[in-house]
Amino acid sequence: MEEQSKANADSTAILQLPTVDFAASTVHRTCLEGTRKAVLQMIWDWANDDASDKPIFWLCDIAGSGKSTVATSALETWQREGALGGRFFFSIASNEASTTGKFCSTIARDLAHYIPQLMPGIADAIKRNPSFLRSSLEEQLRVLVTGPVLRRQQRVILVIDAVDECKSGTQRKQLLDALCVAVQECKKLKIFMTSRPDPVIQSTLGAISIKAKVENRLHDVNHIDNVDDIAAYIHRSLDEILSPDKRQRLVEKAQGLFIWASTACRMLNSEATWDTPENIYDRLISVDKAGDIDDVYGLIFERIDPKAQESMCKMLALLLAAFEPLTVDEVQDILTHVKVRGSVKVLVQNLGSVLSVDERTQLIQFRHPTLVEYLRRCSMTPATSKFSIKLAEAHGQAASWCLNRLTSRTDGLKFNICQIESSFFLNKQIPNLADRISKFIPRQLQKNSNK
Structure with a gap:
């Protein structure tokens, strides 16, 4: 009975950790079977080498080269093996996912989810340090991640994608500095990270010896396997849509850039378009510069009615x-x-x-x-x-809509909307506050209040 009560208290403590709701990882897929073999093998060799003195693996390449796809393949493999500790996909499409404000707490919740044996340690750390969110990023990482992981004998791998999409250069540096300290304090902790070339990341990680760096390996056409991988993807995706010679021309047009190839294939496979694959192919081949994704985006929007x-x-x-x-x-x-x-x-x-x-x-x-x-x-x-x-017009329209929602007589804000018995209670003194919010405040009203 006491054990169950303790487990429930631990779970409650961890669920109170703020987390980034937006999951950029849901947009990404794993690598097509049989592709990216060379790069994935480098990653597996690094991850499985317990004697390595390089606990950080940095995959650095240009936009659209397929870094997030490789990261997704890696984390799914490590999740199956029981080695995955947490993941954080930075994204410029989300305000929360483009800062480090909830990085440590999100990783901590992942740790408790992927490795349940660490839950008591994380919960105890939260109880001992109730004001940890006001601490530095390095201290948060030490309290919520490094400390609990120290109790584990097996390796724990964190996957951090698109570090360059963390908007603040200062935050990027603080994060990388904190991660470098963490892997040196906890020998079982490994970090797999991806980014575009970025001066802040380069200046922070460039000189340190504890990293393994693979740069420009995913798009460089001098590596024949990159061209072969894109060819495999295009030929498999468009097998019944275009002739082999036309598929090969698209391979050449992609110039090693995976985002160009994948976007072109989705255009040609779309069931929502009123255009024929042949017309779409002709337009793709006619774009001015091979591998220029802006030209493809322009073509997509031009084709709309x-x-x-x-x-x-x-x-x-x-x-x-x-x-x-x-x-x-x-x-x-x-x-x-x-x-x-x-x-x-x-x-x-x-x-x-x-x-x-x-x-x-x-x-x-x-x-x-x-x-x-x-x-x-x-x-x-x-x-x-x-x-x-x-x-600017869109911001005004969104603000007007939010205000309209908030002032709605039926679904808008109301006095004591959560039916709290007294306004003198602190949030932490209110039992089941999260349940009350879910019950009494409609989801859209919650979002409108945060916009």
């Missing part, structure tokens, strides 16, 4: 302006609120090569950060852009 162009631009602007991803229904509600006609569901289906919808949450997500960067460039140079992405 001219009557839907305005609705598309306003939807993309809203997705870009949002602090966190929005659901299909939320975007539809905002467009209806500002009297913009069009079906968001149909638009997203037609943009399926660059947008995805999470089946569980219905959140609309950008498939790749290069699209976010492309749209931001369009918003900053409206005179020269083919598409009118009005970011």
Whole structure:
């Protein structure tokens, strides 16, 4: 009875840790079977070498080369083996996932989930350090991660993807410094991380000897296996759509860039398009520069029905302006609120090569950060852009919608909405506060209050 009570108390303590709700990892897939063999073998050799003096593996390559796909393959393998401790996918598409504010607490919750034996240690650390969230990143990592992992005999691997998408250079440096300290304090801890080339990351990790670095290995066409991997992906994806010689021309056009190949294949495989594969192929082959993903994005948006162009631009602007991803229904509600006609569901289906919808949450997500960067460039140079992405207008529309929601007589804010017995209680003194919030505050109202 006491053990069960202790377990329940531990679980409650851990569930109170703030976590990043946005999961960029849901957008990414694992490597196609038989591809990326050489790079994955380097990673497996590093992970399995308990005598190695390099506890950090840094996979560094350009945008769109397939780093997140490799990271997803690695973490799924380590999860099956019981070695995965936690994962954090930074993303510029999310306000929370582009900072380190909830990094340590998210990793700690993962540790308790993936390695349940560590739960008591993590819970005890939380109880002993109730104000740890006000501590430095290094101290949070020591309290929530390193300390509990020290009790484990087997290796524990953390996967940290797209470190360059942490917006603050100061935070990037603090994170890397803290990770370097952590792996030296805890010999069983290993860090697998990915990033684009970044001066802050390079200056922090460049001179240290405890890292293994693989750079520019995923896109360089001088490595014949990179070209072979993209060829395997394109030929398998388009086997019944294009002839072998046309598929081979797309392989050459991709110039080793996986995001170009995957986006092109999704365009050609789309069931929502009214264009023929042959026409799409001709347009892809005609783009000015091989491997230039901006040209492909431009081609995708040009193909949208001219009557839907305005609705598309306003939807993309809203997705870009949002602090966190929005659901299909939320975007539809905002467009209806500002009297913009069009079906968001149909638009997203037609943009399926660059947008995805999470089946569980219905959140609309950008498939790749290069699209976010492309749209931001369009918003900053409206005179020269083919598409009118009005970011300031989208912020105003989102604010108006939030205010309308908050002041709604039926679903808006109310005095003592959670029916608390007294306003003198602190949050931690209220039993089942999270359950009360879920019960009395509609999900959309919670989101509106945080925007």
